[in-house]
Amino acid sequence: MQKFIADPSLIRRDFAPQFSAKLRSGEEINLDTLKGKVVLLDFWGTWCAPCRASLPLLKELAAKVDPAKVAIISIDEADSKEKWERFTRQNGMNWFQVYDGDQSLYRAFRVDGFPRYFILSKDGIILEQFKGWTQNGEAGINSAIARALRQ
Template identity: 30%
Template sequence: MDKRKRLWMRVAILGVLLGALVFAVYSSFAKDNKEIKIGMQAPNFSLEQLNANGKELKLSDLKGKGVVLNFWGSWCEPCKAEFPELEKQFQRYKADGIEIVGVNISETPLAIQQFVDQYRVSFPILMDRQSEITRIYQIGPIPTTFFINKDGVVQDQFIGQMSESTIIQKINKIKP
């Protein structure tokens, strides 16, 4: 009887392992993989702007302009280092039809405001309080920046801290 119990135990364990393997394979094929790729239309969204009395900004409102869409957090050291360069390029290129938009990930308006004041940011800051847009754009490490042309098509993406020359080079790809 002891051998019989062991046999059934082994069969049960193999059954569980086989079921887990089938589930893993199925999940990988059934997963909705909508990765944002260069050449794709940037997903439209609407988020509340900081310091705009609840007014929202839609990405589609910026059609006709080149858009630098930067996902960031106030606790992120590379974001802190990058923000002065983004502000500098915003001042330099805004008359050329370039819009820089910062998307803050899941922080309070107070924390965002303190960061914006510290770095003297004048470009629009959007608040992704529930990380909905962060999930749509599949943001992992931050900062992550998308460069979107005047037609709303993603022309480039950069993960990590950008230098001044990198920002300028990528902005030149999306100038209207």
């Protein structure tokens, strides 16, 4: 409540939908386990050229952020589970990976195109969204994460 009093604009923001997902590692995560961390959700597909173009940014980001403060979660639903597992391993995608075969996360976040990025606050508020990929998107995502960490 104190946060909303200090910054009333937060009241007008959307809270991320409650979700639960199984990581490639087998570990279960949900919004509660991510509380206290800034979260970058990356909705993508192996077939998506702009999604592939964003991989260097995600690799760089995963290497430089403190995993105790920032969670990067890439979510794929369009491929077969085998293709997804092979692609993520072969391409060194060592941050959190989720296969959303039943499309529950895509529906919950109303994803309507690829790639799609959501920046969540430490309290699970959707702070920013990015649709598509451009080099400007890289700067936008980096600065959005930096702003979220300062909150």
